[in-house]
Amino acid sequence: MSTPTTTASATAEEPGARAKTLRGLLLARELDAARQKQGFTTRALAAGMSMSPAMLNRVMTGRRVPTALEIGGLCSLLDIHPARRHHLYRLTANADLTDWLLPTNAEENPIGQIEAIAETITWFASHLIPQPLRTTAYNNAITTAAHPTPTAASAQTTGISMFLLHPQTLHHPGVPTAVSREQLYHLRDTHPHKIRLLPTTIPPEPSFRVLDIDHFPPIVHIEHHNTTILMEHPTATATHTAFLHHAKAVSLTVDHTRELLASAGVSDLRSPG
Structure with missing residues (x-):
């Protein structure tokens, strides 16, 4: 999926959307x-x-x-x-601008404000466990200059989220076996009804999430190389929302996900060693 660049054209008011941008x-x-x-x-x-x-x-x-x-x-x-x-x-x-491109640590990063008004947040994770689901040990193990520690997610944000996890998220070469095992148990036991594993047939596209706001088109949020990308116009978000819709449709059930996380079969989803 390609990422459109920031545009400066005014967006037409979508049917049912109250705010223009x-x-x-x-x-x-x-x-x-x-x-x-x-x-x-x-x-x-x-x-x-x-x-x-x-x-x-x-x-x-x-x-x-x-x-x-x-x-x-x-x-x-x-x-x-x-x-x-x-x-x-x-x-x-800048009210007529659609889409955002700014440093993740920018002083006026709007992510917190958007999360506060979102009705639901759906995560697609392809390589790392999403921050709200991480144990402290796992987060410390994967935190590097390339993957800085993100801002802690609020309980409200976690409560309205669903997480679609590609099997590749269940292993990471830099995470010790004991830490990885603890993380898997944490996934099994914490908010199990909000976590779905995806089949390996789903391509491991770069991670993103979709934030749904009442009376407004879905917002696509991507973190890429310490840059926050936000896309709001349906022509820019269509590829991501369609991909997410398909991923949700083929995701494993809650029970099947828990069984895989709880059983020795989880090791089959992990890279050797």
Whole structure:
């Protein structure tokens, strides 16, 4: 699967999608959270902005991007901290952009915000156990300059996730046998209903995950060489979402997955030595 580059063209509003772009959605969610925190009704805030309630509602749902003057007024009325305003101004200026390409450790990486509003997250892992499922020993064993320790996943994120694991994830040449065995038992016993092993016929494509947000197209998230890639437009995500749909359809059952992880047969899925 090839990864499209970041585009600067405005995306058409998809049927059923409320916000036009992910940046617009994140901007709207943060503004609306600030509105609620300050105790404003939509009507009262609209009056303070000399806007109609209907127009403000479109801003608060991401269907309309505020102008530079409007975002300044909203930040002032909602008492948004000056350090945070710069981020909102940038989201406003770039609201028509789709897809993201930025360093994983970027100060304004939006992954946490997107996870917080996702309804479900589906992981496809091809070579390493996904971070939320790792034991400490396993994570330490595979952590190198090439695979830096990621940010710990929240319980909420783990709770809404499903993990599709290619058999290749069950072994790694740098993981000691005892650590690998502990990791397999951990997979068997931790959130077993959320883990599915895939048949070996599924190609080990690079790992990715799909985040589903209510009233918005699926978001594809890829970590590649310390770079975060986010794709949101359906033309960019179609290959990944189709691949994931097929993988889910042919994945092993929960019981079969647990049996393989619990039995000596797991060793058949591991590389010799």
